[in-house]
Amino acid sequence: xxxxxxxxxxxxxxxxxxxxxxxxxxxxxxxxxxxxxxxxxxxxxxxxxxxxxxxxxxxxxxxxxxxxxxxxxxxxxxxxxxxxxxxxxxxxxxxxxxxxxxxxxxxxxxxxxxxxx
Amino acid sequence: xxxxxxxxxxxxxxxxxxxxxxxxxxxxxxxxxxxxxxxxxxxxxxxxxxxxxxxxxxxxxxxxxxxxxxxxxxxxxxxxxxxxxxxxxxxxxxxxxxxxxxxxxxxxxx
Numbered sequence: 001x002x003x004x005x006x007x008x009x010x011x012x013x014x015x016x017x018x019x020x021x022x023x024x025x026x027x028x029x030x031x032x033x034x035x036x037x038x039x040x041x042x043x044x045x046x047x048x049x050x051x052x053x054x055x056x057x058x059x060x061x062x063x064x065x066x067x068x069x070x071x072x073x074x075x076x077x078x079x080x081x082x083x084x085x086x087x088x089x090x091x092x093x094x095x096x097x098x099x100x101x102x103x104x105x106x107x108x109x110x111x112x113x114x115x116x117x
Numbered sequence: 118x119x120x121x122x123x124x125x126x127x128x129x130x131x132x133x134x135x136x137x138x139x140x141x142x143x144x145x146x147x148x149x150x151x152x153x154x155x156x157x158x159x160x161x162x163x164x165x166x167x168x169x170x171x172x173x174x175x176x177x178x179x180x181x182x183x184x185x186x187x188x189x190x191x192x193x194x195x196x197x198x199x200x201x202x203x204x205x206x207x208x209x210x211x212x213x214x215x216x217x218x219x220x221x222x223x224x225x226x227x
Contacts, residue, residue, distance in 0.1 A: 035216070037163075037218075044120070044204075044206060044218060044219070044220050044221040045155070045157075045163060045206050045208075045218040045221070046218060047208070047215065047216040047217060047218060050215075050216070059213075059214045059215050060215075061118070061215060062118065095162060095163070100165070100168060100174075101151070101168055101169055102149075102151035102153070102168075102169075102210040102216070103151070103153035103165055103168035103169070103208070104153070104155070104163070104165060104208070105165045105168070105174060106165075107162040107163055107164075108162065109162055110162060
């Protein structure tokens with residue numbers, strides 16, 4: 001069974017940093033591209049970032065480019081999102097998702113990030 | 118990258134069919150057959166319903182179907198059931214090697 005479990009969310013002050021993790025199991029993690037998608041409270045889904053299977057290629061939404069870094073450790077079956085210079089508008093539930101032909105076929109349960117003083 | 122355009126809400130009675138539209142540009146929806154659709158119930162993670170415009174993942178009911186014409190993709194749900202009431206989002210790959218979601222459509226089953 002495919003499982004994605006996010007962790008690392010919490011309350012952080014504006015300008016602060018946080019690192020999210022996504023532990024994967026039930027599939028060959030190193031064979032799949034992975035994504036981060038976020039959802040602000042009461043709002044819609046917003047794509048954040050994507051990484052290819054070996055970590056050599058990444059892409060980001062304009063809203064997070066230069067502040068967020070996606071990475072992965074295939075030996076640990078874990079996806080990461082390093083978030084720096086956090087802003088109030090980054091407050092959201094952050095989901096990791098597996099890529100299937102440019103779609104997102106499995107999602108984690110999400111981890112809430114709150115940016116507030 | 119601007120969000121894809123979806124109607125804010127649609128409704129239908131049990132047994133009826135409804136269609137949700139998703140309008141983008143030639144740089145996303147119109148340029149690639151990488152349109153996907155997601156169902157999200159309150160407090161839950163999204164669920165993939167359609168990928169590559171019209172393909173259904175294993176386990177998704179054949180009451181759900183997808184299509185595309187030009188810059189607009191569509192999700193049709195036939196034989197509407199109470200459990201179909203949820204938010205629906207479209208998504209597309211873009212020419213910038215990024216992805217974009219629609220604003221979401223709330224489906225109400227009357």
